Amino acid sequence: MSEGTIVAGALAPHPPHLVYAENPPQNEPVAECGWETLRWGYERMRRDLDALAYDVLVVFSPHWQTYIGTHFLGVPHFQNKSVDPIFPNLFRYDYTLDVDVPLAEAICEEARDAGLVTKMMRNPDFRVDYGTIVSCHMVRPRWDKPIVSISSCRSHAYYSTEVMQEQAIALGQATARAIERSGKRAVLLASCSLSHRHFVTESELPEDMSKEHITNHNQYLWDMRIIQMIKEGRTKELIDVQPEFISQAITETDSGALTWMLAALGMPQLAGEVYAYGTVIGTGNAVVGWYPKGVPA
Amino acid sequence: MSVVIGGIVTGLPHPLLVPEQNPHWRRVRQGFEAFREEILAAKPDVLVIYSTMWPSVIGHQIQADPEPEWVHVDELFHDLGSIPYKFRIDADFAHAWREAALERGIHARTVAYHGFPIDTGSVTALKLLNPDNAIPAVICSSNVYADRAETLVFAKSLRDAIEKTGKRACVLAVMSLSNRLFTDFIDPADDHIHSDKDEEWNQKLLQFLAEGRLEDTAQLSRQIQKQIRVKKVVNFKSLWWLSGAMGQHNRYEGKVHAYGPIMGTGAAVVRLTPSEDGIGDKEFDEDDVEVFRGDRDVLSD
Numbered sequence: 050m051s052e053g054t055i056v057a058g059a060l061a062p063h064p065p066h067l068v069y070a071e072n073p074p075q076n077e078p079v080a081e082c083g084w085e086t087l088r089w090g091y092e093r094m095r096r097d098l099d100a101l102a103y104d105v106l107v108v109f110s111p112h113w114q115t116y117i118g119t120h121f122l123g124v125p126h127f128q129n130k131s132v133d134p135i136f137p138n139l140f141r142y143d144y145t146l147d148v149d150v151p152l153a154e155a156i157c158e159e160a161r162d163a164g165l166v167t168k169m170m171r172n173p174d175f176r177v178d179y180g181t182i183v184s185c186h187m188v189r190p191r192w193d194k195p196i197v198s199i200s201s202c203r204s205h206a207y208y209s210t211e212v213m214q215e216q217a218i219a220l221g222q223a224t225a226r227a228i229e230r231s232g233k234r235a236v237l238l239a240s241c242s243l244s245h246r247h248f249v250t251e252s253e254l255p256e257d258m259s260k261e262h263i264t265n266h267n268q269y270l271w272d273m274r275i276i277q278m279i280k281e282g283r284t285k286e287l288i289d290v291q292p293e294f295i296s297q298a299i300t301e302t303d304s305g306a307l308t309w310m311l312a313a314l315g316m317p318q319l320a321g322e323v324y325a326y327g328t329v330i331g332t333g334n335a336v337v338g339w340y341p342k343g344v345p346a
Numbered sequence: 347m348s349v350v351i352g353g354i355v356t357g358l359p360h361p362l363l364v365p366e367q368n369p370h371w372r373r374v375r376q377g378f379e380a381f382r383e384e385i386l387a388a389k390p391d392v393l394v395i396y397s398t399m400w401p402s403v404i405g406h407q408i409q410a411d412p413e414p415e416w417v418h419v420d421e422l423f424h425d426l427g428s429i430p431y432k433f434r435i436d437a438d439f440a441h442a443w444r445e446a447a448l449e450r451g452i453h454a455r456t457v458a459y460h461g462f463p464i465d466t467g468s469v470t471a472l473k474l475l476n477p478d479n480a481i482p483a484v485i486c487s488s489n490v491y492a493d494r495a496e497t498l499v500f501a502k503s504l505r506d507a508i509e510k511t512g513k514r515a516c517v518l519a520v521m522s523l524s525n526r527l528f529t530d531f532i533d534p535a536d537d538h539i540h541s542d543k544d545e546e547w548n549q550k551l552l553q554f555l556a557e558g559r560l561e562d563t564a565q566l567s568r569q570i571q572k573q574i575r576v577k578k579v580v581n582f583k584s585l586w587w588l589s590g591a592m593g594q595h596n597r598y599e600g601k602v603h604a605y606g607p608i609m610g611t612g613a614a615v616v617r618l619t620p621s622e623d624g625i626g627d628k629e630f631d632e633d634d635v636e637v638f639r640g641d642r643d644v645l646s647d
Contacts, residue, residue: 171424174428
C-alpha cells in the first residue's frame with residue numbers, strides 16, 4: 050500500500066445560506082439567488098479539488114460540540130434530515146452520506162495515543178451536524194466520496210485559546226499520521242467562518258443582497274489582515290495571532306478547525322489560494338485552498 | 347391569568363436515560379417525578395420552557411409545531427441512547443407570545459418545521475415532567491447575543507401573553523447551576539461536582555431558591571456567570587428570564603426536590619410557587635426595563 054497523503058486543505062465555511070441559495074434538490078426551501086461571490090468561489094475550488102482525484106473528505110465542524118473530548122462519526126452510513134436550529138427557514142436538507150469508519154477510527158486512535166480525549170460515535174440515530182453537511186455539500190455536492198467528521202471539543206470555552214490551539218495542533222498531527230498510514234488521498238475541510246458576529250435580525254427576503262454586509266468595520270479589518278497572511282503563506286503567524294483574532298473579531302476559528310487543518314498540513318509556508326471572501330448575515334467568510342503540491346493546473 | 351408554578355430543572359439526559367448508573371442521577375430523576383406531581387396539582391393550561399440548550403441568533407425562537415415528532419440523540423452523550431419523542435405544543439399560545447414580544451420591541455419568531463431539532467434539555471424536561479403530554483407545552487430559545495434587558499423584556503412579554511390568553515402557566519428554566527463538565531470520561535460512580543467552589547455557589551443558590559428568593563438569585567446572575575459558569579454565551583440569563591416570567595420578586599415558596607452532580611455540573615430540580623410570604627425585596631442593583639430598544643448598535647459604530 051502506498052503512503053497516504055493530504056492532497057489539499059480548505060477553509061470551507063458552512064453558512065446554510067450558501068446551500069439555500071444554490072437550490073439543490075436535497076434542500077426544501079427555495080431561494081431566488083444570493084451570496085454569489087462565495088458560491089462561485091466554492092465552484093472554482095470544487096474544480097481544483099476534483100482535479101486531485103482524492104478518496105475522502107475529512108471535515109472538522111464547530112457545530113458538533115462535544116465538551117468531553119473529540120468525537121468521530123463511527124457509523125458507515127447516515128440518511129436523515131438536517132434542519133438548522135438557527136436558520137430553519139433556510140436549511141431543511143435530506144442527506145445521505147457514507148463515512149470512512151476505518152480512517153475515522155485510525156485518527157481517533159492516533160489522537161488518543163497523543164494524549165487527547167477521544168470517542169467514536171456509534172449511535173445510528175445520530176443526526177449529523179449542519180456544519181459538516183454544508184461544507185461537504187459545497188465542496189462535493191455529488192456526495193460520492195466518504196467523509197470523516199470530527200467534532201469540536203470547545204477547549205477555547207473551557208480553558209483558553211492557547212489550550213485549544215495546543216489540542217488542535219495535536220489533533221491535526223494525529224490526523225496527518227493516520228492518513229499517511231491509511232494509504233488514502235484526503236482533502237481536509239476546516240468548516241468555519243473568520244469573523245463571526247451575526248446580525249440579530251434577518252431581512253424579510255434572506256437573499257436580499259442589498260442588506261448584506263460585514264457587521265462592523267473592525268471585523269472586516271481583521272478578516273483582511275488574516276487573508277493577507279494566508280495569501281503570503283505566513284502560516285505560523287496566522288496561528289500565533291489567533292488569540293487576538295478570536296477575542297477581537299469573535300471568530301469561529303475558536304472551534305480549532307483552522308488550526309487543526311494547518312497543523313495537519315505541517316504548518317506550511319505555503320500561500321493559500323483565496324477563491325472568495327464574502328459576508329453572510331454579517332459574518333466574514335473566506336473560501337481558501339492550500340495545495341502542498343501546487344494549485345492543480 | 348397567571349403563572350401558577352415554576353422552577354428550574356437540569357437538561358442533561360442522564361436522569362432520563364440512565365438513572366440507575368449513579369445514585370445522584372436517580373435522585374434527580376425522583377426529583378423530576380415529585381415536581382411532576384406538583385405541576386399536575388397546580389393545573390396549568392400551558393407549560394413554558396426556556397432552554398439554555400437551544401441557542402438562537404435571529405432574536406428568540408418559539409416552537410410552534412403542534413405535534414413535533416422525532417428520535418433525538420444528544421451530540422455529546424450519544425452513547426446513552428436514542429430518545430423518541432412526540433410532544434403536544436400549544437401553537438396558538440406560541441403565536442400569541444410572539445405577538446406580545448414584538449409589541450415590546452423584541453425580535454421573535456415561531457418555528458414549525460418537520461424535523462426541527464428540539465434540544466436535549468427540552469426533550470429531557472418534557473419527557474420527565476409531562477410524559478403523557480397532559481399539558482400542552484411551548485419552548486423558547488436562548489439568544490446567544492441577548493443580555494439582561496432583552497431577556498427580561500422577553501420574559502415580560504410572556505406575562506403579557508399569559509394575561510391576554512387567560513391561561514394558567516407553569517414556567518420552567520432548563521439549566522444547570524454550575525455548568526463545568528469534566529473534560530474526560532468518568533466512571534458514573536465517581537461523579538461529583540467539579541470543584542469545591544462550584545459546590546459552594548450551588549449551595550448558596552439552592553439556599554436562596556429554597557427561601558423563595560428568586561429575584562435575589564436573578565440579581566446575582568452576573569456574579570454567577572463570573573464564578574461558576576463556563577462562558578459559552580454572553581451572560582447567565584435563565585434566572586433573569588425565570589424571575590421576569592414569574593414577577594421579579596422574592597415571594598415564593600421554594601422546594602429543592604433534588605440536587606447532585608451530573609458529569610461534574612450542578613444538576614437541580616427546584617419548584618417555586620407564588621406565595622404571600624417570603625423574604626421581602628431588597629434594594630436591587632439591576633435596573634428594571636419594560637421595552638427593548640435594541641443594542642444601541644455598539645458594535646457597528
